[in-house]
Amino acid sequence: MVMAAVMNTGCSNEAGLASDVQQEQVSTEGTELSFNFDLAGYGKEQSVATRGVAGEAKGRVIASSVSSLGDGLEAYTEVVEDTKPQTRAGNTAAPAQNYTILAYKDGQKKGEWVGSYDGSKFTPKAGSSSIQALQPGTYTFFVFSDHLAYKDGKIIIDINKGSVNALFNNQQVTIQAQKKQQVDFHLFSPYARVRMKINGFSSQAFEGSINGALTYQAAAPTDEGGVKETCTIEPSVPSAVYANVTKAGQLKYQHFTNNIEGPQENGVIKTSYIITPEDAGVYFLAKTRLNKLSFQFAPEATGTIYKKPVANKVLPLNLNDVELKIGTSYTISQTIYYSADYLFNDGTVGTLVPNLKAGRTPVALVVDKTRRVCMDLNETGEKQWAISVGVQCKQNENQDESGLRATIARYDGYDQTWEKGVTWGIPLPNYSCKADKWQCPAFNAMKDLGEVNSNKWYVPGAGEWDSALKYLGIDDPAHGFDFSSQETNAWGGSLGYRLQEVLFYQANGVPLTGWYWAANDWKTDNIHKGITVTAGAEGAHFGGARKTDRTKVRPFINY
Incomplete structure (x- = not known):
């Protein structure tokens, strides 16, 4: 297979790349040559916004895929082709190292120079350069650093020799009839x-030391997309032939920069990431397809993602259409989602990753599968339970643990919001629906939220709140409740409150942070108080507040 991408990528030196250092008549020995190098380099990584924070990724995304990782995790993978320098003016000096330069004409080697470049001048090694001058004419030049092998007249690019300093080019150069001429080589990576x-x-999705490798399997010789082991260039033809890897292997990253916090949004850090730095990428030959690769965390990695150990965990790429190109830098951006069920805008219920890929938008977190209860990902703002303490639920209990548990058992948030016959008192007609009355602002706000698959939003009752708090990590939210004091119940599990941050931030939502209404009220204090839930990083507890106070509303919905 001929590597057309490597062969004939240079341009003629006849005009722009040849510098006439000294315009003198050529001698019988030919034109004496000197050489200079510059470097295109790789493009810069483009920041990729995770889809839970923004609907569009920045940079040129050329492929995406989804995969289940097991252990309660999913991955959304995007491949970004990094921006490359657009003009020669953006190039830099080539690195100081050893280079070999070959000149061919009519299939015959006419010149060879082996030497070192110090960043400004190429100096042939004594006794190593067989020809110092060339007769006028057009030649094909090959130049490469000593990271590429040169054996039996062939240049070999090897998967195990990839480096930021592995450089190459071939280009046609017209040698003028003059005494001296400088030839400029525009180098690039053949990888x-x-x-x-x-x-x-969350701000601490990753903890501890994390590293890994891109792994691959052996490929059949005829597998065009297989991982390439070598590219052998025959300058005399010229031609380039690839060979696939014959056994499984891996290219290990030197290191990751771990747990970098994402940007603040309204003073809150919602994301974090790890990344291989500019100098720590791995290098594959062109024509390799990314679906032949998987990322595997190192067995010695002691770090975690969402408190889950990463050692030996595999992140499949599942990217069928990406064929790597020479001289190009790619960033594989994998966003790790915590597996949980959500309600989506079209009524679908499922985990985030496949539904985001399908273009759906999450609207609520499923907190009780048995009762099909979901919590809104966001809040509607601070509102009064009612504009008068005289608005009362028909059924209510004393403000103590026994009364709270009895109220929880009813799971009546929807009924308290939308059903008639459950409310009485001024200024409402008896048994009116609170959602229809502006005199009940928290409930009335539910009318403005629309419907999801013909289901209405509602103010959650103590029962729905109990289900949500249990789902988020509190074993018994009613524990320790009393009229005079409320015991804050801490979030359980390995993540604690961070579980909320993950579940809501990954769906572009807001975790519980403050004081919320429930749809029920207390019989105590002349039925002047509604039931509340206070929740934050430390934990959560039930309580009560005067109905005319303003506090947050977190809508719920069934599916």
């Missing part, structure tokens, strides 16, 4: 660089 960026939600 594709692949970096990894792994995104998570």
Whole structure:
């Protein structure tokens, strides 16, 4: 297979690349040559916004896929082709190292120079350059650093020799009839660089030491998309032939920069990530397809994602259409989602990753599968339970633990919001629906939220709140409740409150932070108080507040 991408990528030196250092008549020995190098380099990684924070990724995304990782995790993968320098003016000096330069004409080697470049001048090694001058004419030049092998007249690019300093070019150069001439070589990498960026939600999605490798399997010789082991260039033809890897292997990253906090949004850090730095990518040959690769965390990695150990965990790429190109840098951006069920805008219920891929928008978190109860991802703002304490539920209990548990058992948030016959008192007609009355602002706000698959939003009752708090990590939200004092119940599980941050931030929502209404009221104090839930990083508890006070409303919905 001929590597057309490598062969004939240079342009003629006849005009722009040849510098006439000294315009003198050529001698019988030919034109004496000097050489200079510059470097295109790889493009810069483009920040990729995780889809839980923004609907569109920044940078040129060329492929995406979804996968289940097991252990309660999912991944959304995007491949970004990093921006490359657009003009020669953006190039830099080539690195100081050893280079070999070959000149061919009519299939015959006419010149060879082996030497070192110090960043400004190429100096042939004594006794190593067989020809110092060339006769006028057009030649095909090959130049490469000593990271590429040169054996039996062939240049070999090897998967195990990839480096930021592995450089190459071939180009036609017209040698003028003059005494001296400088030839400028525009070098590039004959490899594709692949970096990894792994995104998570919350400011500390990642903890501890994390590293890994891109792994691959042996490929059949006829597998055009297989991982390439070598590219052998025959300058005399010229031609380039690829060979696939014959056994499984891996390219290990040097290191990751771990747990970088994402940008603040309204003073809150919602994301974090790890990334391989510019100098720590791995290098594959062109024509390799990314679906032949998987990322595997190192067995010695002691770090975690969402408190789950990463050692030996595999992140499949599932990217069928991406064929790597020479001289190009790619960033594989994998966003790790915590598996949980959500309600989506079209009524679908499922986990985030496949539904985001399908273009759906999450609207609520499923907190009780048995009762099909969901909590809105966001809040409607601070509102009064009612504009008068005289608005009362028909059924209510004393403000103590026994009364709270009895209220929880009713799971009547929807009925308290939308059903007639459950409310009485001024200024409402008896047994009116609170959602229809402006005199009940918290409930009336539910009318403005529309419907999801013909289901209405409602103010949650103590029962729905109990289900939600249990789902989020509190074993018994009613524990320790009393009229005079409320015991704050801490979030359980390995993540604690961070579980909320992950579940809501990954769906572009807001975790519980403050004081919320329930749809029920207390018989105590002349039925002047509604039931409340106070929740934050430390934990949560039930309580009560005067109905005319303003506090937050977190809508719920059934499916």
